[in-house]
Amino acid sequence: MQVPDQPNSENRNTDLRSDSLFPAFDSKNPPNPQLIDACVHCGFCLSTCPSYRVIGKETDSPRGRIYLMDGINEGEIPLSPAIAQHFDSCLGCLACVTTCPSGVEYDQLIEATRAQTERNHRRSLPEQLLRKFIFATFPYPKRLRVLLAPLLAYQKLGLQKLQRSLGWLEKLLPKQILAMESLLPNLTAQSFQDNFPEVIAAKGEKRYRVGMLLGCVQRVFLPEVNNATVRVLTANGCEVVVPKLQGCCGALSHHQGQEAQTLELAKQTIDAFADLNLDAILVNASGCGHTLKEYGHILKNDPDYAAKAALFSQKVKDVQEFLDRVGLTAKLSPLQDRPLTIAYQDACHMLHGQKISLEPRRLLRQIPNVQLRESIDAALCCGSAGIYNILQPEVGHELGEMKVTNLTDTGAQLIASANVGCITQIRKHLKLQNKNTPLMHPMELLDYSIRGQKL
Numbered sequence: 400m401q402v403p404d405q406p407n408s409e410n411r412n413t414d415l416r417s418d419s420l421f422p423a424f425d426s427k428n429p430p431n432p433q434l435i436d437a438c439v440h441c442g443f444c445l446s447t448c449p450s451y452r453v454i455g456k457e458t459d460s461p462r463g464r465i466y467l468m469d470g471i472n473e474g475e476i477p478l479s480p481a482i483a484q485h486f487d488s489c490l491g492c493l494a495c496v497t498t499c500p501s502g503v504e505y506d507q508l509i510e511a512t513r514a515q516t517e518r519n520h521r522r523s524l525p526e527q528l529l530r531k532f533i534f535a536t537f538p539y540p541k542r543l544r545v546l547l548a549p550l551l552a553y554q555k556l557g558l559q560k561l562q563r564s565l566g567w568l569e570k571l572l573p574k575q576i577l578a579m580e581s582l583l584p585n586l587t588a589q590s591f592q593d594n595f596p597e598v599i600a601a602k603g604e605k606r607y608r609v610g611m612l613l614g615c616v617q618r619v620f621l622p623e624v625n626n627a628t629v630r631v632l633t634a635n636g637c638e639v640v641v642p643k644l645q646g647c648c649g650a651l652s653h654h655q656g657q658e659a660q661t662l663e664l665a666k667q668t669i670d671a672f673a674d675l676n677l678d679a680i681l682v683n684a685s686g687c688g689h690t691l692k693e694y695g696h697i698l699k700n701d702p703d704y705a706a707k708a709a710l711f712s713q714k715v716k717d718v719q720e721f722l723d724r725v726g727l728t729a730k731l732s733p734l735q736d737r738p739l740t741i742a743y744q745d746a747c748h749m750l751h752g753q754k755i756s757l758e759p760r761r762l763l764r765q766i767p768n769v770q771l772r773e774s775i776d777a778a779l780c781c782g783s784a785g786i787y788n789i790l791q792p793e794v795g796h797e798l799g800e801m802k803v804t805n806l807t808d809t810g811a812q813l814i815a816s817a818n819v820g821c822i823t824q825i826r827k828h829l830k831l832q833n834k835n836t837p838l839m840h841p842m843e844l845l846d847y848s849i850r851g852q853k854l
């Protein structure tokens with residue numbers, strides 16, 4: 400299907416004309432026509448769009464999707480399964496927002512479109528069931544942990560190794576379930592509980608009192624990153640508050656247009672961190688950080704929460720952004736005696752969503768002997784994108800392959816990444832490419848350095 404460069408009533412592709420068999424957008428917050436009109440169709444965004452890079456069709460690019468949104472708004476294109484797939488193929492990486500010279504707010508457009516798609520497009524039964532399963536488990540650490548026991552047995556009994564070498568599940572299970580299996584990290588006893596007291600004292604003189612978000616998937620699959628973050632913060636004079644009532648921040652649901660769940664989880668998070676007299680609320684996963692900073696916008700129409708949400712968002716900082724701003728006070732030791740080369744991987748919601756790129760690099764460079772290397776296509780998504788690599792496994796897979804090739808081509812001895820989704824995706828593809836380059840979160844590297852522990 401070709402989308403014309405300058406659509407008008409004459410040259411629109413008649414295949415896209417409205418079909419009453421399929422629904423359209425409803426009247427609740429359709430993609431804003433003014434934002435759509437800001438697009439001048441220049442096409443600068445196409446080269447930085449990962450879905451366009453892999454799929455190669457205009458309809459899977461930012462410009463093409465904006466045409467489709469406009470066509471649906473105008474009643475000229477139906478919200479058919481084929482059209483919905485072009486919205487589903489968007490990773491929500493926001494690279495197009497960074498690239499666009501006209502300042503098109505594609506993030507607002509796709510957010511509105513995803514919510515419309517969830518409300519008005521009827522997915523196939525297997526798709527519905529998969530999404531229901533993901534949204535009923537991933538945002539709830541207690542439920543996720545119930546699933547961990549059989550998964551731990553699956554790993555400890557060697558069944559996972561057997562499956563990965565023989566591939567006997569490949570003919571039996573859908574590709575989305577196989578993608579989930581392939582992303583499963585090594586589970587440990589730490590995955591089963593949160594061991595933090597509610598308040599953890601600063602080491603030495605207290606400089607700040609900060610709240611910390613544990614994340615839903617992160618606390619279960621990468622608990623070592625939270626442990627390292629707490630040690631780095633306390634070593635740098637922060638009293639860390641870890642509210643017991645906190646759950647998922649809603650990022651996962653927000654990125655997939657699950658409005659009701661997003662609102663509920665956002666309100667719970669605001670309540671969990673309320674009245675704690677915090678200087679900042681810190682987060683060490685970029686997807687979550689971006690959503691927490693959006694709470695003011697997400698809850699702007701809620702009379703009870705709008706003001707609280709705006710105040711909450713003002714306090715949110717990515718942990719690297721915070722430490723770069725307040726400065727490290729703990730002594731840093733080399734991680735090895737010879738120079739250590741590190742390729743830092745920018746997570747999309749950090750780079751494009753929060754415009755944070757220099758801060759983590761400045762922190763890593765303070766570790767003695769560290770030298771940073773930059774990869775080509777550094778701003779291109781790794782294909783993780785929340786649960787994209789599960790829902791759209793082929794495109795996610797190709798992007799993961801490219802990312803690992805580009806990162807390892809730098810020749811760096813280690814990769815650093817500050818997002819749980821990117822970490823699991825890149826580790827998976829390192830394994831698939833038989834590469835043994837270690838991958839760590841910058842907080843783990845700072846923690847090793849502060850404790851004088853060599854790699």
Ligand code: SF4
Pocket residue numbers: 437438439440441442443444445461462495498499500501502503
């Ligand atoms: S979104 Fe921006 S960069 Fe892309 S075609 Fe429209 S104006 Fe050009």
Ligand code: SF4
Pocket residue numbers: 447448449450451460461464488489490491492493494495496505
């Ligand atoms: S958010 Fe990412 S995947 Fe989606 S249109 Fe923009 S650049 Fe492409």
